[in-house]
Amino acid sequence: MDMQSGQVSEESAVKRKRGFWFHLHFWIGWIAAIPIALVCLTGALLVFEEDIFKWEHRELFGLEATGEALSVQEALDTYAAADPPLRVNHLGLPRSRSYSYSAYCTEIRPEGNRGAGRVFLNPYTGELTRVGNEFTISGFLIDVHRRLAAGSAGRLVVAISSLALAITSIFGLILWWPLRGRTFFRAWKRGQALDWHNALGLVALIPLFVMAITGIMITWGRDIWPLIDTLQGYPSRAVAPAVAVSEGEGRMSMDPIIERVRGEFADKRITGIQPGNGKSAIKVFLDADGNNLQLYFDPHTGDELGRFDGSGTGPVGAFRKVFGSLHTLHPYGLFARFVWGVFSFIGTVLVVTGIWVTARRWKRGVRSENCG
Numbered sequence: 001m002d003m004q005s006g007q008v009s010e011e012s013a014v015k016r017k018r019g020f021w022f023h024l025h026f027w028i029g030w031i032a033a034i035p036i037a038l039v040c041l042t043g044a045l046l047v048f049e050e051d052i053f054k055w056e057h058r059e060l061f062g063l064e065a066t067g068e069a070l071s072v073q074e075a076l077d078t079y080a081a082a083d084p085p086l087r088v089n090h091l092g093l094p095r096s097r098s099y100s101y102s103a104y105c106t107e108i109r110p111e112g113n114r115g116a117g118r119v120f121l122n123p124y125t126g127e128l129t130r131v132g133n134e135f136t137i138s139g140f141l142i143d144v145h146r147r148l149a150a151g152s153a154g155r156l157v158v159a160i161s162s163l164a165l166a167i168t169s170i171f172g173l174i175l176w177w178p179l180r181g182r183t184f185f186r187a188w189k190r191g192q193a194l195d196w197h198n199a200l201g202l203v204a205l206i207p208l209f210v211m212a213i214t215g216i217m218i219t220w221g222r223d224i225w226p227l228i229d230t231l232q233g234y235p236s237r238a239v240a241p242a243v244a245v246s247e248g249e250g251r252m253s254m255d256p257i258i259e260r261v262r263g264e265f266a267d268k269r270i271t272g273i274q275p276g277n278g279k280s281a282i283k284v285f286l287d288a289d290g291n292n293l294q295l296y297f298d299p300h301t302g303d304e305l306g307r308f309d310g311s312g313t314g315p316v317g318a319f320r321k322v323f324g325s326l327h328t329l330h331p332y333g334l335f336a337r338f339v340w341g342v343f344s345f346i347g348t349v350l351v352v353t354g355i356w357v358t359a360r361r362w363k364r365g366v367r368s369e370n371c372g
Helices: 002-031 033-056 072-080 137-147 151-175 182-189 193-203 205-232 254-264 314-328 334-371
Strands: 086-092 101-107 114-121 128-131 270-274 282-286 293-297 304-308
Touching (some): 033 137, 033 151, 033 205, 072 086, 072 254, 205 314, 205 334, 254 282
Antiparallel strands (some): 114 128, 270 282, 293 304
16 A cells, blocks of 8 residues: 555656646747747748849849959949948958849948948949848848847847747756657657657757757847856957057058958958958958958058957857857758758747647637536
């Protein structure tokens, strides 16, 4: 009798413990269900963001190469000569002769500067094309993914929902630990919503956790990185060299700097530049698709001031180098990104199956009460 009582007590304790983790997993997931579903669904589609964007703006990536293309300095001068003038914050260099220059710009206005978004430049005609004012599929997907199409408030909801996804993923693992092979067998054999929810949740657990954490760092990185650097005790990123500015000193052309870099790094591709404002160093980026090297130059003399390979310093720097690529797997091949997109889509499936299971349970509960 005592042995039976002990077994019953032990089973009751296990059930109570399981019930505790179940309710945490359930309520956190339920509260953030809709944002998580939208973010995961759009994330899966954004695996093809670059392809969608190029399809929507075919005219910017299918130029007819007529004559000599504008040099980097001539491109910067063309932006500056626009009405209103455009200050280039980052200039992306064309991958091929049929591609346009791509720049993130600021409009210079007497009443106050304002962001101009992404502006493309035809290197053969000098024609400027602004992207961002009209509706585009790629722009809409990005807006929903990052802000739920609701501005700064939506951005906050996305960040909180990403945190909720990371937490509820951990609780789901605790709930189903130790893992059992029959979890996958039941999903294949019975095919019920709960079985698929459990099986797919275990399969996509780590990818979804990684996406959630890296997404939080992207949203709140401006506040989080300094805090983590303080805990580490030293900066995780290289500090751009200071530039000494003498009164009346003008800026030199970017073209000699670009030619020097191309001559020294003939096997690498220059992906972009940040020309700065004359008081900060010029940054030249090479091979962002893998071996990201940044070169710093004095904007007045053209002298090289330093190099940074993107590796960062310490464990925080190591994570900082890869967290962006872990979120999207963008530097890797299409197949890897497609698989990552499938995992993201599973996040939406988990929300749908979770809601379906909950609705069925509530429905059974209502029937039981009516029968009683």
